[in-house]
Amino acid sequence: MKIKIGIADDQQLFLRSLSNLISSFNDFEVVCEALNGEELLKCLETIATTPDIILTDVRMPVMDGPTVVAKIAVAYPGIKLVALSMKEDDHSILSMLRAGCSAYLLKDVHPRDLEKALLEVHNTGYYNSDTLSLHYRRLLRRHEDDEVKLTDREKTFLQLACSDSTYKEIAAKMFLSEKTIDGYREALFLKLNVKSRVGMALEAIRKELVVF
């Protein structure tokens, strides 16, 4: 009986070729390929045999990694979840681990390490790559102050603030008074720990709070 794998990644070429690769491993077979979180959930509903392990990307359109991982973790507690990302940044790792991933793999691992990791996840339930375990404690410690929680209106404002327009123009676009905009600005300055609009825009891009 082979170990059944599900994969979700928005890069079609990566998805298909990774599937191909995993299928070429001795003990594995791919039972599910999805281009985003929503497709992954649909796939899980339709197939007869649920996967043992699901590999999922962090950033995906329609439904992203953390969201779908959280849903699967409650709906299918038996499935082991592995995050797959190209970026080794704290934010992505944290959000995936918190959502319920038991392992985090970087896309630049060697195929043999991938196979090793998948076997380890299947047998022991978890896997930590070197780089991850090194920073693990630090990550968990910084857990709270790392989190930037924004309201919907703040997100909208922030997105508009990352542009060449003045606050007056932003206020007009959001159908709000300039004073309200000034309030959002102040709130964002505090939350992002900056002291100018440029700093705010830069932080927003760094923390990927806006599309850029």
Place this chain on the structure above:
Amino acid sequence: MKIKIGIADDQQLFLRSLSNLISSFNDFEVVCEALNGEELLKCLETIATTPDIILTDVRMPVMDGPTVVAKIAVAYPGIKLVALSMKEDDHSILSMLRAGCSAYLLKDVHPRDLEKALLEVHNTGYYNSDTLSLHYRRLLRRHEDDEVKLTDREKTFLQLACSDSTYKEIAAKMFLSEKTIDGYREALFLKLNVKSRVGMALEAIRKELVVF
């Protein structure tokens, strides 16, 4: 006789699994895998049979896509070069095409489209995906005025302006008067076609005029 392919991509997992996938196509074999431009060049020197087509990523450490493509284009004019990127942004496409690529593929193409594209490149010498050909003329037209030429001092200023500091602080760091800084600001506004510091910072990041 199979068509020989070389691949360069810094994501190990993608590189290996893509190689795997291409090898599974009927008419193709992979003769060269590299994690960056330098490795690719070394690989070309050592192997007996040069590839017919080389697929290369845009962003890679040590030596990036445009650099290695330009080198290969002069040293091995017979090799057909294909850019492989996840981002469909004008800058990446342009720099690769200008360096000598005859095709540009996005990483979210379907494997069958990849195979089709590779065959087309091998037979006709070029391939244009739908999205690319749509914008092709516009890209080439904007070629020159797209180029932003900055002086060294302007580059330094721009880098410092992409931060949370005020112009006064920047002036101090550059040992210049605030008025001189104001002159750089004005020059940059014109060159980048923006009307605020936020817009300037954003454009600088988009055009990769600063490290971010």
Place this chain on the structure above:
DNA sequence: TCGGTAAAGAGGAATAACCCCCATTTAAAT
């Protein structure tokens, strides 16, 4: 050596951004 031009800098004024204080309303959480 003459002219052009790029870098550095100045003055002044208008506008945008920033920073406090504060109030109301609504909805969710305890």
Place this chain on the structure above:
DNA sequence: ATTTAAATGGGGGTTATTCCTCTTTACCGA
């Protein structure tokens, strides 16, 4: 039922940014 948080808005003030015009210095090429 009371607190909490989100969304909205106002007054009034201080800086920072932006936008003009203008000067000096210096270097480079004809």
